[in-house]
Every structure is written in structure tokens, then in C-alpha cells.
Amino acid sequence: MLEVKGIKLVRDEREILNTLTATFESGRVYAILGNNGVGKSTLSYVLMGLESHRDYEGNVVFDGEEIDLLSVSERARKGITLGWQEPVRFQGLTVKEYLTLGGKLKLSKEELNETLSVVGLNNEYLDRFVDESLSGGERKRVELASIILISPKVTILDEPDSGIDIMSMEMIERVLERLSDKGSIVIIITHREEIARMADEAFLLCGGRILASGEPEEIVNFYRKLCDNCQHINEPITEGGQIDD
Template sequence: MHIILAARSSRGQGYRALDRPLTVEGIPGDGGSNPPRATFFGKLLLAKPRNMGRMLEVQGLKVSTDGRLILRGVSAAFEDGKRYAIMGPNGSGKTTLAYSIMGHPDYKVVEGRILLDGEDITPLPPHERARRGIFLGFQTPVEIQGLPVMSMLKTAYSAVKGQSVTTYVFNKILRTKLDEIGFGQELLSRNVNEGLSGGERKKLEVIQMYVLEPKYVILDEIDSGLDVDSLEGVSRAVERYQRTHGATLIMITHYARILRYISPDYVLILSGGEIAASGGPELAERVDREGYGWLQNEGSKGGS
């Protein structure tokens, strides 16, 4: 989700801020204990949950990038403390949704709104969204040469919390978080993602999440590029955070394997920039068995 990440300036001296955003999509809740039955294609009107407490919503979201319309009217409500999986084939709009929610400047909201706990955050820059509790974990975390992990974490912590802390105090906070996660301290002596393996980069994303304590966690294919052991370690750390902090978790993924460790309450499938299907965990199981080809067949039946 990186907020205040800094990168060495291409002109030589100093650092420049990297504000990176995200776009996400969710599944409608019916306010009850059971997820809605799968609905295929067409315009999807997502009912708002009866509990109108904390919530992240996208309403009629149309988003373009590089002059191309990617999202074509996505509406979804992500309830407080629930787990969502967003799936779909390549190019379906999953990452665009995540980046749009986070406020990435390369993704233009052409129409629609993004609401956080009832507040319209569509005009806000990424760092303001981060301060309000949104976190985006990247599929391919960028390498930032020369920036120590400890410095990045401390700066991000101070920015999000709105208060500066001494290095001594922050070190105590960080080590407490690492004990909670179950990760070692070896990454703390490195530069941000410099020379790190894919698994180590994803672990650093998880460490940032624990340090910043967001209310809404969006993870863009955090399972990509992980071997079996790394996937299990990262998944268990994410599941523990969501459960112990009561966070809303939105997982963007191609595959159901991470969902074996983190069972979602709802599954949302994107296709062509629209919500093609929504339902419970059984929807992810079907994708795992059959891929996404059945979406076209179901859509054709619905339109006949």
C-alpha cells in the first residue's frame, strides 16, 4: 500500500516521494449470515448491508488509464471485518480497481464515487487515503536503492499516525510487531526490496501492514511468485492480522490456493471491467476446477 515510500531521484541527489494508489472491487453483502447467490452479467445492483457502520464502497465506478476505459460501472460494498476475494482473468480490471481505490494518479475516475465510512474520498490523494486506514499491498513491490527498510517504515508510521516517534520507541514497536507476525528481523537491515527475493518482498509488504495497522487491507496478488512455504507463511500472517484487528480484507488473486489459508466470506469475479459473478467460497472453488470459460456460457444463458 505504500504511502510515503521514497525513491532516489533520477537526477541524482535526494529522494522523491512515491505516492502509489490502488483500485479495488468488492462483493455485496445482504446483511445476513449467508452470502448472496451467484449473479451473472448484466447490470448488477448491489444491495447495501443493513449494518451501515464502517464500510468501503465503490459506486458506479468507471475508470480509464492511458485513454482506455477499464472499469465500466463497478458497484460494491465491503463491510467492516469481512473477507473478500476478487478474481478474474487477465485484463479484467482487478488491479485497476485496487489502484483506483488507493487513488493512483494514472487511473482516472471518469464516473462514480469511492466512499469510506460514508465519506467521499474520490478527490483525495493516496497519502490521505492511507491516513484514513486504507492499505494496498503490491503485486510487484518496487526496489528502492539506498533507502533502508527501517527508515521507510518509521517515516510511513509517523505519516499515517500523525505523530513522530524516536528511533528507540519505533524499534520497540517494530520488534513487537515482528513477534506478533512470527517473522525474523533479518529484513530490517536491508534496503527496501533491494536484492530481495519474491517471498522476502511479500513479507516486507506484510510487515508494513502490521506496522501501519490499516482498517481496510487490499492485497494485489500477494500470492504471485511465492513457493509453497512462503505462501503458507505470508497467508497465515495476513489471516492473523485480519482476525485479530477486525480489518476488512480484499484479496485480488488469479488462483484459489491462497483461499485455502484465508477463507473468504464473499467472492467477486470481474470480467471485461464489470462484475460478472458474485457468491460465496464455492465460486472460487469452481474457478479452481474450471477456469473462467464458464462465465461466457452463463452470460449467454442469462441473456437468452
């Protein structure tokens, strides 16, 4: 189980995360839904323990242990992984080397090929380089394949559809199913209703606070009603004014 307890993060006198509390359980997919600038990616960086985002108040608890003082690499060793919105480029590294962590993961050709097929790629990609020779969408697919292969305990996906054609929503759903079937806690950071609907549970985030949580379809409807045409990013409001805590 992963828990965030009263997380508060302030930047330039603005509360990016405002006493945010939530619980995530193994084998389930969660969507963090909200407009740009409401604190979604900030939450993912806090969970991953990025050096630039460790000056928060509150606690991140994983398997009963407070991990607030742990670095990115220490959290990674505990099984927490972040899939970036923009996948990094690796000069001189082949897809096969990337997927096997430079040979540290002993994977058969069958395992590699099957995992590539989940993300819509074929075995011809294994000898290609993870650099500018791949499109952004292809690099995103390779990154998703690598996450499947390492089987993390917690998978945080920041805008998993970034750079991927809308026709590939089915592929993203396959990835989410594969990860949750392996017992991973999957947290999707998104502003896309189609992605949020793939989750088991959704949270609507605004102004660093959770406005609502529950069944994805209910949260998507709430988001469409209150957030689609809303221009503010600082304080959550309802049609009648500021929302009550």
C-alpha cells in the same frame, strides 16, 4: 464500510470497469478473483486513487463519505493502503527504517520481531537494506509486515503471493488473519484459487463486471468451470453465450 457504486472506467473505447458495485465491511477478508486482464488491478488503483485512474464514473464511499476527489496521500491518511504486486525497492533504507517509517512509528524490538515472525522472517533482517540485496519474495514479506504495523482501515493486496513460494500460503493466511483481527477491511486481488479460499467472501470479476459473489468455495468452483479455459477478456459469457446483466 467501503462501497463502490456504479464504477465505470473506459480505456481505448473498452470498458475496463463496467458499472461495478460492491460493499466491503470492517474485519472481513474479500477476494476479487479473475483471469488476467479482467479489471482486478484497475479496481485496486481506483480504490487507492491513483492519478492515472481517477477519471472514472460512479462513486467510492468510505465511512459514509465520497472520496472520489481525494488523492492517494489523502486516502492514505484516511487509512487506505495498497500493497503492490511488485514491491518497490528503497536504496539506502534498512528494513527497520522502512517498518518504522523512518522512526515515526515508535515500536519496540519485540513488536518488530514478532511481526517479522508472522511473515516468516527473523530479526537479522532489521539491519538489511530494502533493495536488490533482498529477493522479490523477501521484499514482499517486508511489505506485508509494514502493512500489519500501520494497521490500515482498508488493506488492498494486489496478488499477495507474487514472488513468494507456494509453500508460504500459510504465511499469507496468517497475515490476512492478523489484519482482519485488527478490524481492517482486507481486499485481495488474485487469480489463485488457494488465495481466494482464504477470504470470507469472494467476487468473480470478468470484463469489469461482477459475475457472482458469495462463499469462496462456490465462487472458486464457478471460476474453474467458466473461466479457466476462457480466452476472452472483454465480455463476460457463460456456456450458453453472453451473461445477462
